Amino acid sequence: GAGVSQSPSNKVTEKGKDVELRCDPISGHTALYWYRQSLGQGLEFLIYFQGNSAPDKSGLPSDRFSAERTGGSVSTLTIQRTQQEDSAVYLCASSFFPQGGTDTQYFGPGTRLTVL
Amino acid sequence: TQLLEQSPQFLSIQEGENLTVYCNSSSVFSSLQWYRQEPGEGPVLLVTVVTGGEVKKLKRLTFQFGDARKDSSLHITAAQPGDTGLYLCADANFGNEKLTFGTGTRLTIIP
Incomplete structure (x- = not known):
């Protein structure tokens, strides 16, 4: 079946602009996670959604980062006023949470x- | 904060050779997972180990979990170019859902 999909695959923006990153989880998976992978920090947790529970936002690096999950499926990660240190690969994951x-x-x- | 250190950071060897990479934690693992990540892709789970001293084999890959559950090794026998990738260990933090990843070992197998 289809795996987790993310869009866009690449995004180049200018410093100070806002960006939205999208994640489509595997159908039927109730848990959704966002991670960030950068050269300096490795792969680090950002935020976690499980069903209708309040998300675990403990990994978000600043209040410029936010995420939402609509209808228990698609999620959007938003970064406001992007900075060069936000340049990284943003990974989404999903899991079935029995x-x-x-x-x-x-x-x-x-x-x-990539933030220029 | 748990720190997971992996060594070596980079490893480049010839096809057919054997290799071992290591993962060491500053605290006891809840459960240990090993992932492989190829360029342009997300990490893919290879194995989960839970019990101290546990050994798991996946074809040419052998995973060992330390008795004290603070370290692990991944041994690859007769490496092949398809083994090339970034190997990551992670604590699955059962009950916490967040994965804590190690620093990674970037492996290159030269044909």
Whole structure:
């Protein structure tokens, strides 16, 4: 079946502009995660959605970052007033979250963001 | 904050050789996962180990979890060009859902 898809695959923007990154999880997966991968920081957690629960935003680096998940499916990560240090690959993952347990996270191919 | 250090950072070897890469944690793992990431793709789960001393084999790959559950090794026998990629260890933080990733080992197998 279809895996996790992300769009765009590449995004180049100017410093100070806002960007939106989209993630389509695997159908039926209730949990959705955003991670960021950069040369300096490696692969780090940003935010996690599970069903209708309040998202875990503990990994967001600043209040310029926000994310939402509509209808329990598609998610959008928004970065306002982008800075050069935001340049990274943004990865989305989803998993099936059975009662009382967790399942494998399946990652999308990522969006490469370059802030000039 | 848990720190996961992987070594070596880079490894380039000839096809057919054996290799071992390592993952060390500053604290006990909840459960340890190994991933491989190829260019332009997201990480793909290779294995999950939970019990100290556990050994798992996946074809030519052997994963070992330390008795104290603070370190792990990945051994590849007779490396092939298809093994090329970034190898990442991670703590699955069961009950917390967030993955904490290691610093990674970038492996290149030369044909």
